[in-house]
Amino acid sequence: MFPTTIREVAKRANVSEATVSRVINKKGYVGKETLKKVEAAIAELNYTPNEVARMLFKKKSNTIGLLIPDITNPFFPELAKAVEAVAQRLGYLLILCNTESNPETEKKYVRELTHKYVDGLIIMNQNNEDITYDELPFPTLFLDRVHDKRVLSVSSQNKEGGRIATEYLLQTGSKRILHIRGPHNVTTATERAEGYQEVMKKNNLAAHVMDCDYATEAAYQLGKSLFKKAVEYDAIFAGNDLIAAGVLMAAKEYQISVPDELQIIGYDGIDLCKHTSPQLTTIQQPIYKMGEQAAILLIAQIENQLQEKESSSHSFPVELIQRGTTKPLR
Amino acid sequence: MFPTTIREVAKRANVSEATVSRVINKKGYVGKETLKKVEAAIAELNYTPNEVARMLFKKKSNTIGLLIPDITNPFFPELAKAVEAVAQRLGYLLILCNTESNPETEKKYVRELTHKYVDGLIIMNQNNEDITYDELPFPTLFLDRVHDKRVLSVSSQNKEGGRIATEYLLQTGSKRILHIRGPHNVTTATERAEGYQEVMKKNNLAAHVMDCDYATEAAYQLGKSLFKKAVEYDAIFAGNDLIAAGVLMAAKEYQISVPDELQIIGYDGIDLCKHTSPQLTTIQQPIYKMGEQAAILLIAQIENQLQEKESSSHSFPVELIQRGTTKPLR
DNA sequence: CTGAAAGCGCTTACAG
DNA sequence: CTGAAAGCGCTTACAG
Known part of the structure; x- marks a missing residue:
């Protein structure tokens, strides 16, 4: 057998x-x-x-790990899919580890993976002060998050994305713009918020920021509490598409007309955007490309094919996709 | 280091x-x-x-594999999340393998996992005649699919689900009901279609079945080609929620009023259902429970804690969740 | 060009 | 209760 x-x-x-x-x-x-x-x-x-016997000798496994904070947020599977495709093409097995953003789980996975001699690790998780990723005996790469300039990372221009979204809302006539941002330990959430704040300040408008988890349900509840009273805002820039979708649900429940009374912009560009009604305007990240790039860079690093001088931070441009939750630019 | x-x-x-x-x-x-x-x-x-050294000796790895046909279909991540939670609780590492329904990839993964001494494997993939899962040197379990009565499996009552959906559509006044089914090598798709056909036959109505991949885009295209001409049907029972969402998009584009002119029922009960407009009526599977049960059974089997007589096929009931794409029952 | 030997880091009979 | 030995299946210097 x-x-x-x-x-x-x-x-x-x-x-x-x-x-x-x-x-x-x-x-x-x-x-x-x-x-x-x-x-x-x-x-x-x-x-x-027998791979295990080979591993024991070589201290290599032809395997790379991928730490996923939340597998039910479609953004991450879309990214994982690209990583997987490249890894496979280049002869690596991909181990997906879903941490539910739980630091304990994350630590446990990192330890397990280390003992299983993974050749490299891609981290999509938010900051976890408990883990010092630079002491690991294999290369690491941060995806959708910049950790440290010296460590490999692939992300997109989040601050710029925040600016683009906010400017668009201003150009289409909104002034009372609320930003519902993601968790504070998520660096990309902070960058997006910075972009928003910068633009508001430049236009001498008051910035309004609220916090929310990256989840539709939480955003829906937040939205309801917001719309229960009179609606104070004429636009919302959401920290990601899930938040945007949750807020949109709440707005519909309170019969707030989108985009006429309230414009909404999401962030990421996951498939869900096309299925809400109206369809979600969003800041589109090049998700698939980012995943591919991450896998390519990590594997190059593993195989020592990376040029010394090669810059370690790769940042992709983003673009606004105009759909139904914002007014068209004229 | x-x-x-x-x-x-x-x-x-x-x-x-x-x-x-x-x-x-x-x-x-x-x-x-x-x-x-x-x-x-x-x-x-x-x-x-060192886990690898232990593995080599024990021919065990404290790891279970999970074969996923399509990680971007939210149904599978929701299932995977539950499997992961249980596996972790019971001390097993979960390796997720995304096969894109590609038999070659699937084979490769199975070979790799075998060599890495996984202790067990959960298979969510459709039929693949190339792989004889019963010759593997570790226990396997089929999730969302029944392979063979003697092999462990966890699924839900798909035929019954097909019946429930079809009967509901009849009771709310539809007669010209189209079923858009999933791929033919997916056993659950066939079971759902059987339930539909049974009910149509019992009511002396003509069955209409079309094929579609489990993907919104494919369903959207199919929907458009359907609605281009006069609409022949007054209800669609979709093989899963992605198909339902795609068809709904097409219907809106052709300004067909849902549910007045056309009722739609999906299948699975993924989160997406709540975000379409109108919200999707669906046959809800107990997704999280199924994932948990699968992990529990497989691990029991691995640890030889399974009673000989314990039935190997576990089938969960399903229920219809009435939302916006169907008329209420009176 | 090919084989004998040692070793990767662990575990389990087997003695004592 | 504890240690020496052999072995899990492979690979790589080292001789020849």
Whole structure:
């Protein structure tokens, strides 16, 4: 039932295990005749090498880990899909670890992965002061978050995204703009808020910021509490699409007309945006490209193919996708 | 940088490696004094055992694999989340493998996982004739799909779900009901279609079935081609929520009034249903419970705690959630 | 070009 | 109660 071992192949081919090893690794000299014998034996026995034994020796696993803060936020699976595609193409197995933003879980996963000799790790999680990622015995890369200039990271221009959204709302006539931002330990949430604040300040308008988790339900509740009284705002820039969708639900419940009385802009550009009604205007991140880039860079780093001088922070541009929750620009 | 080894601990505590091993495994006799010395050494060196070496010896990894056909279909992440929670609680690491329904990828993953000594595997994939899952050297469980009566499986009552949906549409006055079913190699899609057909037949109505992938975009295109001409149907029972959402988008584009002119019922009960407009009526599966049950059963099987007589097929009931895309029952 | 040997870090009979 | 030995399945210097 269990796979055959190198010993059986060696016996069958009448050579030493070392020779078989040379053949399967295509490494070192092997006589032409010997090669044939060994290949035949491998084929007959349908042999494939035991990865665990190889790992133990090489301290490598051909595996990369991906830490996901919340697998039910569609933004992350979309990113994971791209990472997976590249990893697979380049011969790496991807281990997805869903941490639910729980620092304990995260720590546990990192420890487990270390012991399993992952060759690299992509981290999409928010800050966790408990974990010092730079002491890990393998390369790491931060995706959708910049951790430290010296560590690899792939993200998009969040501050710029915040500016674009806010400016658009101003240009379409809104003045009382509320920003519902994501959690404070999420660096991208803070950057988006900075973009918003900068633009409001430049226009001498009062900034209004509220906090919310990246979840539709929380945003829906927040929205209801907001709309229960008179509506004080004529536009909302939401920290991500889930928040935007939740607020939109609440607005509809209170029969606030979107975008006429209230404009809404989301952030990320997940598939959900197309299914709300009206469809969500959003700041689109190049999600798939970011995931691909992350995998490519990490693997290059693992294989030491990264140029010393190659800049470590990769930041993609974002764009506003005008849909139904904002007024068209004229 | 790399973790300490058992040898260093042994040296530090002045005992043999075997003794240290006994301590960390809490197995065999260890003198009280010795125990203390060893524990102190472990603490001082911050030692944790190398999992790979253990794996090699034990041919176990404390890891279970989860094959996901499409990580961007929210149904699967919701399921995965539950599996993960239970696995973690019971001390197993979960490896998520996204196969994109590609048989080659699936095969590759299964081979890799086998070599990495996973202790068990949960399969959410559709049929793949290339892989004979019963020859694997570890327990397997099919989630959201029944493979074979003798193999563990967790699913919900799909045929019954098909019946419930169809009957509801009839009771609310529809007669020309179209069923847009999922792929033919997905057993649950076939079961749902059977439920539909059974009810239509019993009521002497003509069954109309069309095929579609489980994806909004494909359904949207299908919907458009359907609504371009006169609308022949007054209700659509969709194979899953993504199809329902896609069709709904198309219906809105053609200004077909839902549910007055056209009723729509989805299937699964993913979060998306609440965000469409009108909100989607759907057949709700107990997604989280199914995921939990799957993990519990598989791990029980791995640890040989399963009663011989315990039935291997677990099927959960489903229920119709009445929302905006169908008329209320009176 | 090929084999014998040692070792990756652990665990488990087997003695004592 | 504890240690020496062998082995999990592989790979890599080192001889020859």
